[in-house]
Amino acid sequence: MERQMLRADLEKLRKNEKLLVCDKEVDPKYELGAVLKHFSNKKPILFNNLKGSKLSIIGGMFGDRHIFYDMLGTNHEKRIFKFMDTIVNPQRTKLLDNGPIKENIITRNIDISNTFPIPTFHENDSSSFITAGIVVIRDPETGNRYTSIRRLQVNGGDNLSILIASPMFTNQLKELKGKKKDLEVAVILGYDYPFLLASQLSSELYGVDKYEVDSALRGEPLELVKCHTIDLEVPAHCEIVFEGVIPHDREVQEGPFGELMGYYGKVANHPVIEVKAVMFRNNPIFQVSFPCREEHLSNGLIREVELYMHVRKFADVKDVNVTIGGGCRFHGIVSINKKQEGDGKGVILGALGSNKDLKHVIVVDDDIDIFNGDDIEGALATRVQGSRDVVMINGAHGSGLDPSHNMRGITDKIGIDATKPLGENGMKFNKAIIPGYEKIDIEKYFPNLKD
Numbered sequence: 001m002e003r004q005m006l007r008a009d010l011e012k013l014r015k016n017e018k019l020l021v022c023d024k025e026v027d028p029k030y031e032l033g034a035v036l037k038h039f040s041n042k043k044p045i046l047f048n049n050l051k052g053s054k055l056s057i058i059g060g061m062f063g064d065r066h067i068f069y070d071m072l073g074t075n076h077e078k079r080i081f082k083f084m085d086t087i088v089n090p091q092r093t094k095l096l097d098n099g100p101i102k103e104n105i106i107t108r109n110i111d112i113s114n115t116f117p118i119p120t121f122h123e124n125d126s127s128s129f130i131t132a133g134i135v136v137i138r139d140p141e142t143g144n145r146y147t148s149i150r151r152l153q154v155n156g157g158d159n160l161s162i163l164i165a166s167p168m169f170t171n172q173l174k175e176l177k178g179k180k181k182d183l184e185v186a187v188i189l190g191y192d193y194p195f196l197l198a199s200q201l202s203s204e205l206y207g208v209d210k211y212e213v214d215s216a217l218r219g220e221p222l223e224l225v226k227c228h229t230i231d232l233e234v235p236a237h238c239e240i241v242f243e244g245v246i247p248h249d250r251e252v253q254e255g256p257f258g259e260l261m262g263y264y265g266k267v268a269n270h271p272v273i274e275v276k277a278v279m280f281r282n283n284p285i286f287q288v289s290f291p292c293r294e295e296h297l298s299n300g301l302i303r304e305v306e307l308y309m310h311v312r313k314f315a316d317v318k319d320v321n322v323t324i325g326g327g328c329r330f331h332g333i334v335s336i337n338k339k340q341e342g343d344g345k346g347v348i349l350g351a352l353g354s355n356k357d358l359k360h361v362i363v364v365d366d367d368i369d370i371f372n373g374d375d376i377e378g379a380l381a382t383r384v385q386g387s388r389d390v391v392m393i394n395g396a397h398g399s400g401l402d403p404s405h406n407m408r409g410i411t412d413k414i415g416i417d418a419t420k421p422l423g424e425n426g427m428k429f430n431k432a433i434i435p436g437y438e439k440i441d442i443e444k445y446f447p448n449l450k451d
């Protein structure tokens, strides 16, 4: 039995009949992305027959909310509190002398794209891209290890470009540039659900060692080994590690790349990683996370914790949804048990201030299912009067990933209070009920019904 990381999760996914295996030949250029996209990146797929490579690729692991919950040993109702608990109570990691990741180590003639089957996803992408690499750096002051996914453009040989949209990471690089020093980094592939989720915490907001949050999430110490050429640790049971430095004095052109919201990001100069050593397990499995849905969801699960924490002081909050359609960052839906007039507007204030990326928020009563678009639309249609319930803030900070924001460099934010009034006026909004509806066993009426 595998202990931790990708192979342990593949065993579980197989056992739960959640893993699709593809033995037909697939071209990593476009075809692999097309197959993953067919399932909206919601199905974990192991590709065993790749054109031009003897290795396998795993993709689509992180696009389904319910698979995420199962693999993390939680459920929809408990998720926010479980994640909050691990942020507040991180746990120790365990350093091993050796681990499977050290089965193969290359330090000379490194040629990344010839060694691994790295996909190209979109027509106008500038190169093949490593889209699931979790990059780890160490904060020199606290010693905390910060992990995050950053897309990596394959530049040839041992060279990768890295796209960093993070204040903490960018500040660290700026500081080192001033001192003419390079930053040590390792890129990790072949990890599991807790490792990914921990990586999505905002380093700036929480400032915790994400390896320790991972240990808390998995309920046992994350097992680590030391890197071969740099002073960082990496998971002992992962599949592939690229270790090296981000030099202080080099940038190269990166992009275009079809990114988060399905648009091509702009071409610009970005830092590079010079890879000094590659470690990998025997028969390593290359890991892919498709932009869009998988980025949305993994990041969104953590953003729901953040949104919940910000709005719960304004009302009795039942649940929050940072929606997939809104890139799991631009749109928040909050359901509340309204106790006084003003609760809805209070939640709007808290939500729009919770994160610069959150652009539109809708507040509804707790009889609305906030994971059902029709239900939300119904509340907007019947419980909102624009002049009274819509709040607009002009010219706020926004996300660089929103093209409409990029046109002006600032964004408008909108909050909609779609809650019904309290008291007698609220009675008009009571939903019509069919007695006995919940107890209907439909198979008794249609025994051959499949779906």
Ligand SMILES: Cc1cc2nc3c(=O)[nH]c(=O)nc-3n(C[C@H](O)[C@H](O)[C@H](O)COP(=O)(O)O)c2cc1C
Binding pocket: 131, 132, 146, 147, 148, 149, 150, 151, 152, 163, 164, 165, 166, 167, 168, 169, 199, 200, 201, 202, 203, 204, 289, 290, 291, 294, 295, 296, 298, 299
């Ligand atoms: C599949 C996936 C791809 C991502 N790609 C990038 C990326 O290319 N650049 C980036 O800055 N953030 C990317 N992210 C988001 C960051 O990983 C995330 O915001 C970060 O881990 C938060 O940590 P930080 O506060 O240290 O930035 C990606 C996330 C996922 C799940």
